[in-house]
Amino acid sequence: MNETLTNELVSLAHRLADAARQETLQYFRGGGLETSNKLAEGFDPVTVADRAAERVMRDLIEAERPDDGILGEELGTKASTSGLTWVLDPIDGTRGYISGTPTWGTLIAVHDGARVVMGMIDQPYIGERFLGGFGKAEFSGPHGAGVLKTSEIKDLAKATIFTTFPEVGAPNEGEAFKSVAKHCQLTRYGMDCYSYALLALGHVDLVVEACLAPYDIQGPIGVIEAAGGIVTNWTGGPADQGGQVIAAATPELHAAALVLLSAHV
Template sequence: MTHTGTPLAAALPDADRLLDAATAAADAAACVIRPFFRSGVTVDDKSDQSPVTVADRTAERTIRAILAERLPDHAVLGEEFGLERAGSRHCWVIDPIDGTRAFVTGRPTFGTLIALLENGVPVLGIIDQPITGERWIGMRGRPTRYESRLPGTIGTRRCTALKLAELSCTSPEMIADAPTPYWDALRRAARRVTWGGDCYAYGLLALGQVDVIAECTMKIWDWAALVPIIEGAGGRVTDWHGRTLHAQSDGTVLAVGDPAMLAGAVSLLNTGLPAR
């Protein structure tokens, strides 16, 4: 059985115009990215040693151009080129290729992330996988949508016991920088752990294929688009303390498909012990 999500917040004003802009940007970014996939593209290392390619940079410029044309009064924050038009209550947050390591090694588990914040709160999010043709769209006041030729139905899975849960995390190296030493307690409590996936794993959580994701060192462009998608599918996204994510969050992200698992996962991540 799945949770389909029943958003309680008021619908987003001017929602269709905002969604049209976001989907146009995602369509254009996909056209930019596809020719570079498995093409032997040159990989550069940024100052933090994370990889970047011409596909990342060109896709972000393309997204920015479309948003600037359609919504010129909105701010834009992107991983590669920073913040433009600061001060607007609306800010688009972009990660042109979330999972560049997957992209440069030919794995179709990366995605383009496009989010809209209203007064700092994520109200619209898109995960777009340009190779498989999958797209997840979350928007305040509407259930999450999944657009694809592949099998899949939106709705997180009912899974109240962590011992039955499928746990996912992008990489063991990420956990080496965790703010607490207890991630392994969550791993031991779960049924299984799988590594890899980046934003794609969050899309799978919204489809009821994954139950829990716990990661850290996440920037706002890594998680902003995920919040409306997962919550619109019936799940929850918080930091490791169970708090709402915001621009000054500590970089930890905890996503659960069944909200009943949240307290137990938070307890394990902070104390190493199950919730009482």
């Protein structure tokens, strides 16, 4: 891609995140938030804020890049005629959002049909934003701005590992996570997309999850790869379509974790 196009895509991504912030923050920690359940069994919430944030992002894309495709969690898919698709998760971590925790975020990615070329993780309440792609690996927030760089940890025994749900996914997937976590120094839960941002910042070394959709992981892929990390599925293949995902700070951690996970795939 030429520089003019990449600058245009980065600029639009920032404006998408700004627009989504306005929608999500006006409902966050407020009273009377409208919530419904997507599942007949279990609980997978969606709120008016999810839909409103995705709508404003889609409207901007339609106005400025009408030939691009859109894949959104809440409002479906529009085919691309340009070769580029915007992948949107307006609130990744809606359970956290309705609980008042600041660990949810807006995920934005651009996919060129073969791979993720840019990703963004935005946490509106804290005011943090993480961008990766087109030679950029950068963050901004309350402490200022800087360059993203994953940690240099190579030994599982020194690693911090995260996942969102203790059960991870199916029973065998939970056991797979435990087989890695028991070798790590510290295990933490419940951070949704924020754990991927922390990995790109160098504070977390591994994230292992399952049952992900493309819009759950494509934004983090762009950010983490730009920061020097690795994101694959549990057999080492591409993770951009979701499913079982491992994100690692270093090749050594990635390889060690894959050996343990492969026994459960």
